[in-house]
Amino acid sequence: MKYGFQHLTAADDHNPVADPPALDTADAVDVPAPDGDDHEEYRRKLDVSTFDPREGAASADLWYATEDPEILYRLRTAGIKRWGHLRSLLEVGGVDGLLSENARERVRQHGTALETFVEAYTVGRGKPVDRDVLEASNAVSDKFIDEASDLADRVAGKPEAVLDGLSNEVNYFREDKVEELRAYLREQGYIDPRPTRSDEQIYAEVVDIYCQCGLAQRPQLKPHQGLSRISAAPDPSVAGD
Incomplete structure (x- = not known):
């Protein structure tokens, strides 16, 4: 299993106080109820896609930041699907009328663990390269862009694999x-020269967060369960739960 974290609070220069996010209930009718499903069963019902940590914790489906299907259902029916959206709402009290104080705190704690995971996982792995990145680099001409983009897709956007x-x-x-492309990818942070962290190091960091939040002491939620939830990696050579 491979892991990762990224501090995301100001990455998009968004000020949640000056520009609070709004709830969008347009998709409410399309959300199936859990009807007694456990967390994993509800994931299948919602068809939650595999999370790529390199895209940042904000992009993660809320399934990765919750443990209770009923809470997840309540959030999804309110039009909240991603952790980044919910995190912004939590900062301004935007879901105070939707979740209890205890439920809000638990979701916030799981979100913190998710961010810790993403930060640790992405060390040394950089960011995924796609067609837009290749075009922006000006190193790949129109003659090669289609073939280069197909290559990037085949290697899951791994920068060094694209270059090779x-x-x-x-x-x-x-x-x-x-x-020229290599230099661009380095300058823009797509190539991270730092050594990747071991599974043990990543596990220790996330477990520490769970312990700080008091989640590790609760019998129904152990650190390895939280890790198995958020450690699915997009790399086909990497095993994930």
Whole structure:
């Protein structure tokens, strides 16, 4: 299992007090009720997609930041689907009338653990590269952009794999353009030169957060259960729960 965290409170320069997010209930009728489903069963009913930690904790489906299907259902029917949206609402009391104080605190604690996981996982892994990134770099011409984009998709956007593929798999792609792209990816933070953290290091960081929140002492929720929830990785070579 591979893991990761990212401090996201000001990453998008959003001021939740000056510009509080609004609840959108447009999708309420499309949310199935749990009807006694446990957490994993409800994930399948909602068809929650695998979470890519490199996209940041804010992009995670709320399933990864909750433990109670009924709470998740209540949030989803209010039009709140992602952790980033809920986190902003929590900061301004936007869900005070929707969740009890205890439920809000528990969701906030799980969200903190999720962010810790993402921060630790992304160390040394950088950010995913896609067509938009390749085009913005100006290192990939129109002649090669389709093939380079297909390559990025095949390797799940891993920067070094994209660079290796351009050097060894894309015919006539010049090496100086590979190096130009490499420099761009480094400058923009898509390549992270730091060594990745071991599973044990990541586990220890997340367990520490669970212990600080008091979640590890509750018999119905152990740290490894929280980890198994948020540790699904997009890399096909990486095992996840």
